[in-house]
Amino acid sequence: MRFLLINHLQNARQSLRSNRMRSFLTMLGVTIGVASITVILSLSSGASKIVSNQVDSLGGNITIVRPGSPQNLSTDLTRIKAQQNYSASSLTEYDFGLIKNINHVAATAPLIIMNGTIKANSIAPSDSAIVATTPDLAVISDLTVQTGQFLDPTINQNTVVIGPQLAINIFGTDQAIGKNLTIHGKTFTVIGVLRRANNPINYNSVDFDNAAIIGLDAGKQLGLGQPQIQQIDVRSDSVANLAQVIVDINKSLSLSHSGENDFSVLSGNQIAQPTSQLFFALAGVTTAIAAISLLVGGIGIMNIMLVNVAERTREIGIRKALGANNGDIAAQFMIESIAIGIGGGICGYIFGYIVAFGISTFLTFQPAINWQIAGVAVFISVIMGTVFGLYPALRASRKDPIESLREYN
Amino acid sequence: MTETTKNIPVIELRGLKKRFGIGDAEHFALDGIDLTINSGEFIAIMGPSGCGKTTLLNILGLLDRSTEGDYILDGREISTISARRQAYIRSHQIGFIFQSFNLIPRLSVIENVALPLTYKGILRTARLKIASRILHNFHLGEREYYMPSQLSGGQTQRVAIARALVNEPSIILADEPTGNLDSRSSHVIMEELSDLHKRGNTIIMVTHNPRLTSYATRVITMLDGKINTDTKGIEDEMAPFVNAWSANVKKHKKVKLIRQWGKRRHKSRATLVSSGRRKK
Numbered sequence: 300m301r302f303l304l305i306n307h308l309q310n311a312r313q314s315l316r317s318n319r320m321r322s323f324l325t326m327l328g329v330t331i332g333v334a335s336i337t338v339i340l341s342l343s344s345g346a347s348k349i350v351s352n353q354v355d356s357l358g359g360n361i362t363i364v365r366p367g368s369p370q371n372l373s374t375d376l377t378r379i380k381a382q383q384n385y386s387a388s389s390l391t392e393y394d395f396g397l398i399k400n401i402n403h404v405a406a407t408a409p410l411i412i413m414n415g416t417i418k419a420n421s422i423a424p425s426d427s428a429i430v431a432t433t434p435d436l437a438v439i440s441d442l443t444v445q446t447g448q449f450l451d452p453t454i455n456q457n458t459v460v461i462g463p464q465l466a467i468n469i470f471g472t473d474q475a476i477g478k479n480l481t482i483h484g485k486t487f488t489v490i491g492v493l494r495r496a497n498n499p500i501n502y503n504s505v506d507f508d509n510a511a512i513i514g515l516d517a518g519k520q521l522g523l524g525q526p527q528i529q530q531i532d533v534r535s536d537s538v539a540n541l542a543q544v545i546v547d548i549n550k551s552l553s554l555s556h557s558g559e560n561d562f563s564v565l566s567g568n569q570i571a572q573p574t575s576q577l578f579f580a581l582a583g584v585t586t587a588i589a590a591i592s593l594l595v596g597g598i599g600i601m602n603i604m605l606v607n608v609a610e611r612t613r614e615i616g617i618r619k620a621l622g623a624n625n626g627d628i629a630a631q632f633m634i635e636s637i638a639i640g641i642g643g644g645i646c647g648y649i650f651g652y653i654v655a656f657g658i659s660t661f662l663t664f665q666p667a668i669n670w671q672i673a674g675v676a677v678f679i680s681v682i683m684g685t686v687f688g689l690y691p692a693l694r695a696s697r698k699d700p701i702e703s704l705r706e707y708n
Numbered sequence: 709m710t711e712t713t714k715n716i717p718v719i720e721l722r723g724l725k726k727r728f729g730i731g732d733a734e735h736f737a738l739d740g741i742d743l744t745i746n747s748g749e750f751i752a753i754m755g756p757s758g759c760g761k762t763t764l765l766n767i768l769g770l771l772d773r774s775t776e777g778d779y780i781l782d783g784r785e786i787s788t789i790s791a792r793r794q795a796y797i798r799s800h801q802i803g804f805i806f807q808s809f810n811l812i813p814r815l816s817v818i819e820n821v822a823l824p825l826t827y828k829g830i831l832r833t834a835r836l837k838i839a840s841r842i843l844h845n846f847h848l849g850e851r852e853y854y855m856p857s858q859l860s861g862g863q864t865q866r867v868a869i870a871r872a873l874v875n876e877p878s879i880i881l882a883d884e885p886t887g888n889l890d891s892r893s894s895h896v897i898m899e900e901l902s903d904l905h906k907r908g909n910t911i912i913m914v915t916h917n918p919r920l921t922s923y924a925t926r927v928i929t930m931l932d933g934k935i936n937t938d939t940k941g942i943e944d945e946m947a948p949f950v951n952a953w954s955a956n957v958k959k960h961k962k963v964k965l966i967r968q969w970g971k972r973r974h975k976s977r978a979t980l981v982s983s984g985r986r987k988k
């Protein structure tokens with residue numbers, strides 16, 4: 300292409316400048332599309348980064364067992380399956396026992412998340428969680444108590460450890476040691492209040508700031524029949540042994556489930572993936588909206604480029620008469636549309652982050668800033684400029700010079 | 709100019725035909741043109757509207773393709789050359805001057821002049837330098853950063869000529885270069901073309917104005933897509949005029965016209981001499 304690239308760039312800049320309003324509006328379409336993509340990506344990767352940071356900070360020797368086969372963690376919107384709450388969990392207390400006895404397992408804790416009312420001076424908000432587990436959870440999930448102590452098998456099982464927010468919600472203070480509350484009509488004594496962790500998004504899918512944690516046996520006695528284990532957290536004694544532990548868990552659970560692959564053992568980044576189907580659904584819908592706005596923006600580019608070509612038909616004729624070949628003309632318009640794309644992309648990237656940081660003031664995590672998102676934004680905008688600029692550019696390059704010169708200016 | 713350069717044929721046309729439309733609407737704008745143009749000729753093509761002058765010029769300038777016949781430019785048969793190569797020839801060998809100037813309105817004068825150099829692959833700074841130099845030659849140095857809309861007609865056409873010359877073409881094609889200008893500006897433009905001719909360029913000019921043929925070394929008149937007359941030699945100054953108009957003008961008017969033309973021509977030349985433009 301000889302040295303024409305710089306010339307085309309200057310030319311594009313000049314032509315875009317001479318139609319400021321039009322260029323701005325065209326870019327706006329791309330901007331909105333790229334901005335929404337940026338928001339989705341930065342927030343979702345910010346969320347999963349939080350979880351993976353937690354997993355990393357716990358030493359990288361955590362694995363979790365969830366009911367349901369691994370394939371069910373799909374992002375396919377058309378095959379959303381029912382929430383775990385409504386179906387019987389495939390994990391049983393027997394499985395928990397098996398895992399506990401595997402070599403190199405340092406600690407393991409099942410999570411039984413129950414529905415029910417927590418009542419004391421006032422009734423807790425319905426989003427408060429009731430979790431039945433074993434004392435090992437404190438070790439695995441790095442839960443620390445602010446006052447009092449964590450669950451202990453040696454003391455009375457009708458005791459509860461509550462999160463600071465729950466304490467404030469039902470007692471009006473986080474100094475709740477020794478006070479009584481009722482869960483499912485059964486009275487428990489508060490023996491500990493957790494330190495505020497402020498991370499509602501974690502791999503346990505429980506906001507411990509707003510949860511009541513009771514012992515496994517007490518949970519079973521709440522009269523809910525077979526305990527529904529949502530998740531079993533496992534910690535190996537060292538990072539090196541984690542792989543072996545995962546293999547062993549798979550092996551022994553497979554055996555006890557008579558070969559049925561109705562559980563999944565997750566580790567590392569798999570844990571960090573958001574588990575909620577709703578999250579996927581939301582991300583899917585927003586992505587679809589972003590895709591539509593990108594499509595509309597792209598059609599806008601094509602439309603404006605066609606207008607540009609029609610407006611400059613005479614110029615095309617002149618340029619051809621002065622020695623431009625078809626490629627030169629195509630490149631000139633192509634670069635202009637790519638410039639619109641990239642311009643819109645950069646604006647969208649910046650605007651997207653402004654929106655994402657705006658949204659994150661209502662959330663407990665920050666949007667992630669990484670080169671992948673920037674790469675995606677630039678890639679999308681270049682692709683848009685190219686794809687939607689191609690037809691107008693080809694049209695321009697194929698114009699007959701004589702017809703073009705005859706065009707009324 | 710030596711005899712040798714003068715007699716090399718740059719352009720050879722053999723049985724050139726150009727058809728527009730098909731079926732009932734079929735119409736030959738060019739209907740069998742045979743023409744040889746030597747290097748260094750200044751050719752004026754005349755003829756009534758619709759006789760195919762502009763079509764011929766477009767084909768010579770590689771903007772259009774003939775339907776039939778051969779066009780040999782510098783010994784190469786044009787129909788065998790790729791579109792890309794044709795663009796290359798346009799940018800290196802051919803300069804276009806249009807009746808309607810055809811400057812790009814959103815580019816400044818100097819950028820317009822530098823435009824053909826772009827497609828030769830010359831870098832911006834070098835381009836502007838060359839364009840600036842040529843604009844100075846055309847006494848337009850002060851107008852470099854004007855927009856085309858801020859120039860007078862004569863200035864605009866001088867810019868257009870500067871643009872046609874900036875890539876040093878050997879062949880200059882002018883389609884009624886003075887068509888939109890008053891007679892004074894016309895002669896200024898014709899003097900420029902005449903200068904170019906003296907420097908050895910081949911010039912092919914289409915014109916309606918018989919007075920301008922006096923600058924040419926060869927006058928071709930066309931009629932209905934064919935060459936009607938082809939007169940060489942500047943010696944017989946009356947001949948081109950008479951030939952050009954004999955087909956259309958009744959005999960008793962002819963003498964009158966010739967007289968008028970002679971007077972006017974004398975007058976305008978005198979004006980130019982007195983204004984000092986011809987002294988350099």
